[in-house]
Amino acid sequence: MSARVAAILARHRLPLAGIGPAAQRHVGWGGFQGGQNSEHPADRTAFDAGLLEAARAEGVSVIYGSVSSVRPEAGEIRLADGTCLSARLLFEARGRRAPRQSTEMQRTELAGPDTISVAGIVPPHAGDMETPRIEARPGGWVWSVPVDRDRLWLQAVGAAAALGQARGKTAVAALWESVLAETPLPRHPVVHAIAPRLAAPDLDPRCPRLGDAAVALDPLSGHGMFWAVSSALMAVPVARALLAGQAGLARAFYRSRVAETFWRQARVGRDFYRAAGLQTPFWQQRAAWPDEAPAHDTDIRPHTALRVVVQDGHLVRREVLITRDAPGGAAFAAGQEIVPLLRRLNGQPLPDADRFHSTVLPQAPPQAARAIHQWLLSQGFTEGAQIPWDTANRETDPCNYDPAA
Structure with missing residues (x-):
């Protein structure tokens, strides 16, 4: 978690359970070497529990269950156990599990190269136990953070193509080895597809989207949690507009915020991939997406x-x-x-x-x-x-x- 996100949470009096003190990050990324920036390691189990408890304290009903169907036109959510929940307005916030919005644009225009993250606890001899580290490797990139004195959380990010024709744990091991050949696969690896994607370019006024359900960013950007928080903050004015019959205002605001975030972060990410200076297929593909437009236009006249x-x-x-x-x-x-x-x-x-x-x-x-x-x-x-x-x-x-x- 960045210092900016921690400060926003504190300003809105949200709980900071599980968030550790800031630690300087060591970087090995092309011309960037040594201490660069800092980050707050966060125990997401404790942090998420604190947020849910804060929600309950504000009068929110928290229901645990699997969703079997969502009907925005009827304002209904049906759970796997048959329970039907109804509301005047729904918000979609299931992250990358949310279905993509149908659009005339091609999938390749709205999503980056297929990328897989494999992470888990590894023995302490597998990396630095003092500070968080991020490092560019020929097959992908690696992020690690010490959990305590004898445990290290290690994340390997590589191309989905590294899975080859393999399936299951064999495929996971193949991707891990393509990035971190010298380190054994974690005993209980956590695997996620993490390609950046613009899942919903336009506002559905019956079911607006928040966070990764609208725009899922490359974890390399470090912007994901900030986007989750800032998109959640925009939910209140969007809801007020929709409930007041001002769907036009809500659509214009949503499209500008969501699209601008996606394309700017995609281009910033492209520049970071280029900065690594590696020429393997993993890096070449990501250094070319999404386009050649500058992340920061320097020719804008006020x-x-x-x-x-x-x-x-x-x-x-x-x-x-x-x-x-x-x-x-x-x-x-x-x-x-x-x-x-x-x-x-x-x-x-x-x-x-x-x-x-x-x-x-x-x-x-x-x-x-x-x-x-x-x-x-x-x-x-x-x-x-x-x-x-x-x-x-x-x-x-x-x-x-x-x-x-």
């Missing part, structure tokens, strides 16, 4: 656009500022709407921080005015120079998820 954003817990359509660092659009900074502030300047150069406060934001606290001024500087605005932005609305359409667009 301009305004209409976007659906969250304001005070509700979906609203607002003008946002599109910049190189905020390609999805920024509506607010330090609690203030950005575009109206810029219009108050009436095309004049951005003043220094003190004059910005006194002439543009006199009603705001000095700290807030200074924070907004600093944010504008970070987006390419320069004190004393003509403001380099277009006041006309050049974009009104929601984000297009087609990679060719």
Whole structure:
């Protein structure tokens, strides 16, 4: 778990059971060698139990069971034991087990190369027992983290092609050996298909999707848990819009958030695979997907656009500022709407921080005015120079998820 996710959970007063202290990660990845970033090892059994207990404390009914069918049009979920649950609005959050949404786009356009993760507890001599490690290997990549003094959690990620024609444990062992030939297979391996995929490009207003059920990311990105949390936070304003008959707002917001997350993370992942500098089939295939578009467009000229954003817990359509660092659009900074502030300047150069406060934001606290001024500087605005932005609305359409667009 990243420090950012831990901070978000704490801010929303969610339990942090099972989350250990931050540990520096050792990296062996092409030109990246040594200590890079840090992460919080998390015991998911304890963490998940804490979340469920917090849900119960808020009045949520927690039901354990296998789902046999889901009927969004009727608002019904039928369990394997015959129990039928009904609700005014359903949310699909079964992760990668959720069925893909039918779409005209091909599967290859909405999913990355087939990738398998095999993980489990291995003897301590199999790796470093001091710090988490991630390492690029010719057949894939490896992540490990010490669980305690005499146990190491080791994950090997390889191509599904490494399974060959084998089945069952033989196939798992073949993939493990293709990445970690020098280490015995864990006694109880945990196996998952982990190819990134855009499972639901469009909102189903009867059953919106959250987390991996909408967008499943490559674990290499380290963005999966953040996406799970942020997509869960968007559930409340989406539900309010749908229950108020504002399905159009919900659709536009969902498509922009979900598609933007998928394509940006896919391209960031592509660049990380390229950075490993390996030329084997595993790396070549992933260094070429999804396309050649830059993960970060550096040619964006600041301009305004209409976007659906969250304001005070509700979906609203607002003008946002599109910049190189905020390609999805920024509506607010330090609690203030950005575009109206810029219009108050009436095309004049951005003043220094003190004059910005006194002439543009006199009603705001000095700290807030200074924070907004600093944010504008970070987006390419320069004190004393003509403001380099277009006041006309050049974009009104929601984000297009087609990679060719």
